[in-house]
């Protein structure tokens with residue numbers, strides 16, 4: 001199984017700022033952790049972070065065109081604004097799980113709406129960086145035939 005972990009704007013700052021909201025782990029720490037699980041589970045996993053909406057869209061298209069089995073996607077602030085990313089996800093067959101480190105539903109009103117959730121297979125929000133592992137394990141359960 002091949003998975004892509006996609007991160008949107010400012011997530012390159014993870015662990016460097018606002019640890020009270022997003023924790024102290026860096027994006028590299030998250031990648032190392034997911035790499036270890038992927039190795040155990042014989043999953044081919046790749047990572048991409050961009051602050052550019054169009055680059056994220058191109059990556060979603062590329063994943064679909066190359067037979068990726070799933071995308072774990074933290075869209076960052078584009079979650080709340082991007083019709084273009086919504087349309088990109090709607091335009092591909094590859095399943096997408098939306099991940100948020102914070103619980104967006106308990107934060108400012110403008111963060112409580114996701115433009116992308118309706119076209120994703122699910123959303124994980126508020127589990128810290130553990131949400132990325134939860135999403136990986138959700139794809140593993142789907143691989144076993146669990147209807148998620």
Ligand SMILES: O=C(O)[C@]1(O)C[C@H](CCCOc2ccccc2)[C@@H](O)[C@H](O)C1
Pocket residue numbers: 009010011013014015016017018022074075076077078079099100101102103104111
């Ligand atoms: O909780 C999440 O994962 C968010 O996607 C994070 C976004 C923010 C990404 C920026 O993350 C930073 C991490 C550390 C320091 C500065 C920004 C925020 O705009 C969303 O509403 C919720």
